Amino acid sequence: MAITTRGFGGRRAPAEKPLPPGQFLTEDFPVLSAGPTPNVDEAHWQFSVHTESGEVRRWDWAALMAMPVEDVTTDIHCVTRWSRFDTQWRGVSVDAFFEDVESEAEFVMVHSYGGYTTNLPLEDLLDGKAWITFEHGGEPLAPLHGGPVRLIVPHLYFWKSAKWVRGFVMQEHEEPGFWEQNGYHLYGDPWLEQRYA
C-alpha cells in the first residue's frame, strides 16, 4: 500500500547520479561506531594477514609507506542511510598485501583495534575493489573516521570498511563479524539494499 505523509515536501538534493535505494546525499561525514574511538598511533600500528595454514605476514607503518600508493575517488554509502559522492582517499590496494600470501580460503575476517570485526568474501577485497587507506580529503585520516588506517570497500555498505584496521584472518567458511552478528546483513550490497539480516 502506498501511503503519503501529509504536509511532507522533503528537500531533495539534486543528485547528479543515482543513489542506492533508501539513501540520501550528505556533505557531512556522520559516524557509526559501536563503542569508543580507539587511540592508535602510527608508531605502534601494525597490520597482519593470517592464513589458514598459520602463516602470518606483517607490515608496520614504514612498510605501509613503502608500498605503492593510489589515490581513490569514490562514492560511499552508510547503512544508516547517508551517502557521499566523490570522497577522496589515499592508500594501498589490498591486492598489494596479497602478493606474497598463499591461501586457498575464500573468506576474510577483518579485525580492528578496539575489537571490531567484519566479514567479507576475499574476492570483494581484490582486483582493485578495496584499499588500506591513511588519508581522507588530503589530510591524515582522523581517529574518529578510522585513523590512522582504515580499510575501504566502497561497493559495500560502509560498515564493511573497517576503521582502525589491524589485520585479516583468512577463513574457509564465512562467519559473521560484529555488526553482522548484531542484525546487519552478511554481505551488505547497497544497490540491493542488503541492510539487515
Added chain:
Amino acid sequence: MTWLVAEVTEIVEVTASARAITLRVPGFRGALAGQHVDLRLTADDGYQAVRSYSLADTALDDVVELAVDRVDDGEVSPYLVDVLEVGDQMEVRGPLGGFFVWRPENVEPVQLIAGGSGIVPLAAMVRARRRAASTAPFRLTYSVRSVADAFFAEELSASAGVDTTWVYTREPPPGHARPAGRLAPADLASTFGPSQDPAVFVCGPTGFVEAAAALLLDAGHDAARIRTERFGGA
C-alpha cells in the same frame, strides 16, 4: 523486514524544540530498550526520506514511542517537530540495532550518559527497568543546556533506583552547585567507576559521545564495556 504503516496517535511537547510522538503500528512486534526504528516519509510526488529514531519506550508491542529534537537546518526533524499532526501517516521499519540494548534480566550496574536528545534510548532503559521491577543499580548522568532543554526531567529524577546527576552546559538552575560547562573529568565522580565494572551506555550528538567516551577511557573503563550510539552532527 518490511515497512509497516504507522499512524500518529499522540503528540506531546517535551521541550521548546522537541516532541514525543506516539505511533500505532499494526504488525510491529515489540523491541528491546535501546533499539531504534527507521521512519520513512513520502511526499505527494513519491519523494521519500528516511531517518533513524530511537524508541523512547518499549512497553507495548504495536506502539512506537519516539522523541524528536529539531535540528534547525534539517530535512526531516523540523517536519516532525513543527508540522506533523495526530492522524498523519508514515512508515516504520524495525526494531533495529542489536548491540545498544539493555535486557531486564541483566543484574549488573548500569551507567547511562546522555547528551540532549541522546536521552531517548536511555529513557527506554529506565522505563524497562521499572516495568520489570529490576533491581539492577542504575546511574544516569544527563547533560543539557538548561533545565528547559531536558527531556522527561521529572520522571527521570523521580525514578526509584536510578540515581540521576544533571550537567548543565549553559545555564544551571539557581542553587545548582556545579558551574555551567561541558562534561568534564570531575563529573565522573557521580558515576560508577571502573572497579564496579558497569555496563556503560553513552548516547547523544557525535561530539558529545566522543568526548564522554574519551573521559571514560581516561578514567580506566574497559572500552569493551562502553556501548555508544551517535546521533549525528558535529
